[in-house]
Amino acid sequence: MSTRQGAGQRPRDWQEGTALVLAVLILNILDLCLTVTWMELGLAAEANPVMRLALERGLLVFASFKLGLVVLCLVVLVRFQDHLLARVGLRVSFVVYLSLLVYHGQGLILWSTMP
Numbered sequence: 535m536s537t538r539q540g541a542g543q544r545p546r547d548w549q550e551g552t553a554l555v556l557a558v559l560i561l562n563i564l565d566l567c568l569t570v571t572w573m574e575l576g577l578a579a580e581a582n583p584v585m586r587l588a589l590e591r592g593l594l595v596f597a598s599f600k601l602g603l604v605v606l607c608l609v610v611l612v613r614f615q616d617h618l619l620a621r622v623g624l625r626v627s628f629v630v631y632l633s634l635l636v637y638h639g640q641g642l643i644l645w646s647t648m649p
Contacts, residue, residue, distance in 0.1 A: 551615055554624050555608050561631035562604045566597055568638040577645065 570593065572578035580586040580596075589596040607627070614620040 551612065551621070551624060554628050555612060558604065558608060558624070558627050558631055561628070561635055562601065565631060565634050565638065566600055568635075568641075570597075572638075572641065575645075578641075 569578070569580065573580065573589075580589050585596065585600060588599040608624075611620045611624045611627070615624075
């Protein structure tokens with residue numbers, strides 16, 4: 535079995551990294567939408583003090599800062615993807631955002647059962 539990549543093929547690690555980057559971006563957007571929804575319903579407040587300051591400047595500033603910060607971090611992680619720490623950081627980011635979505639899901643379940 536050959537370990538050499540053929541012409542036009544991308545390494546499995548690159549494909550996995552791309553999938554994780556896209557997943558983190560999608561999860562970040564979902565987190566943003568759900569966070570704003572919870573706040574508009576008066577059921578939650580922004581827990582992150584830095585993001586709370588951004589929110590005080592307006593929803594557009596909040597959304598831009600949140601999305602921009604995650605994109606910047608992902609760019610750095612992709613740029614240094616040859617380093618173990620960057621690969622671990624990307625996976626940790628995915629797990630953190632996935633956990634946030636589970637948290638939002640629990641909130642949706644609780645909210646839907648409220649009288």
